[in-house]
Amino acid sequence: MLRNRLLSSNPMLRSSHTSMLERVVFVLNFFPPYNLACWLWIRLCTRLAPSAAFPGRASWWLMQRAFLFGGLRHLSPEDRTAFAKAIVVPALARTSPAIESDPATRASVAELSARGFVALGPLLSSADAKAAVDYFCSQDGYASQTPLQSDGVPRKCDPQKLLGEGQERYFCFSSQTSLACPQVADLLSDGRLRKIAAGYLGFTPVMYSVNTIVTNEGNDAHYVMRMHRDQDAFACVTFFVCWTAVAARNGATIYVPRSHVSSDVDVSRPTYLEGNAGDVFCVDTFGLHSGNREVTGPRFATWIRFGSAPNLGTVQDPDLVPDHQFA
Numbered sequence: 001m002l003r004n005r006l007l008s009s010n011p012m013l014r015s016s017h018t019s020m021l022e023r024v025v026f027v028l029n030f031f032p033p034y035n036l037a038c039w040l041w042i043r044l045c046t047r048l049a050p051s052a053a054f055p056g057r058a059s060w061w062l063m064q065r066a067f068l069f070g071g072l073r074h075l076s077p078e079d080r081t082a083f084a085k086a087i088v089v090p091a092l093a094r095t096s097p098a099i100e101s102d103p104a105t106r107a108s109v110a111e112l113s114a115r116g117f118v119a120l121g122p123l124l125s126s127a128d129a130k131a132a133v134d135y136f137c138s139q140d141g142y143a144s145q146t147p148l149q150s151d152g153v154p155r156k157c158d159p160q161k162l163l164g165e166g167q168e169r170y171f172c173f174s175s176q177t178s179l180a181c182p183q184v185a186d187l188l189s190d191g192r193l194r195k196i197a198a199g200y201l202g203f204t205p206v207m208y209s210v211n212t213i214v215t216n217e218g219n220d221a222h223y224v225m226r227m228h229r230d231q232d233a234f235a236c237v238t239f240f241v242c243w244t245a246v247a248a249r250n251g252a253t254i255y256v257p258r259s260h261v262s263s264d265v266d267v268s269r270p271t272y273l274e275g276n277a278g279d280v281f282c283v284d285t286f287g288l289h290s291g292n293r294e295v296t297g298p299r300f301a302t303w304i305r306f307g308s309a310p311n312l313g314t315v316q317d318p319d320l321v322p323d324h325q326f327a
């Protein structure tokens with residue numbers, strides 16, 4: 001399959017769950033004219049939406065078939081927010097209304113909306129975090145940041161191997177392995193993360209990606225260790241669960257406050273998402289962020305992404321939540 005040839009030699013991914021239409025869209029996303037056409041459509045529809053129903057209905061029809069997401073490559077945060085407000089969120093709020101909130105959730109959502117990230121503090125104990133690290137060390141994973149990018153050879157995580165010159169900076173575990181981690185299951189069981197995501201996004205989202213990553217000291221840089229925007233969807237949010245403590249000089253994700261909604265930000269003054277083992281951050285990763293090249297010991301973290309699906313992530317990467325059973 002083209003996706004595997006282009007992006008991965010991982011045989012695990014040959015049994016992809018994506019539909020023929022999603023494969024077509026996947027290929028289309030490689031063509032700049034298609035992406036530019038999506039961008040133009042989005043800009044135009046955002047302008048027309050207040051006075052006409054057609055742009056909203058047609059955009060929604062296209063998005064349900066995984067079209068339009070190619071435009072994300074060219075959208076400014078302002079344009080993405082305007083399109084989400086005018087078209088995406090109203091449509092999703094009709095089909096999947098937001099769940100009831102509470103004062104603690106509303107406070108987290110307010111901070112997340114203002115800055116693009118919020119520290120939720122210790123949602124798991126340090127003993128639970130240690131148990132999760134032990135669990136992942138006992139499992140097979142892949143030598144890359146996501147299984148899709150890896151050589152597809154399952155192996156045990158050896159943090160020492162991440163140290164060497166020319167070695168991958170990341171190790172990762174499949175979504176199945178992450179979801180089978182008892183501490184991940186615990187975290188997801190009370191619906192708290194989805195509630196925060198729903199409060200922020202304005203509709204009840206699906207969980208579409210779970211991935212556990214490991215980084216260690218090293219010289220090479222992976223491309224996510226440069227400032228970038230995750231271009232999954234028009235409305236999505238990522239939780240980072242820290243299984244090990246992270247600090248500015250030790251693995252903490254780097255984030256430019258307010259860059260999720262504004263282009264007028266000071267990229268030279270980022271924030272480090274520092275925390276203890278068991279802490280959780282909720283981050284709008286369309287905002288400018290970067291993995292931290294500086295790591296002093298093996299750093300374990302799991303990301304859990306919520307948003308609308310299909311999206312560019314679900315079309316590109318079949319190792320998302322298994323079998324499209326968006327929990």
Ligand SMILES: O=C(O)CCC(=O)C(=O)O
Nearest residue numbers: 224230253289290291292
């Ligand atoms: O490793 C990290 O902290 C960040 C990962 C990241 O930036 C990404 O996956 O987009």
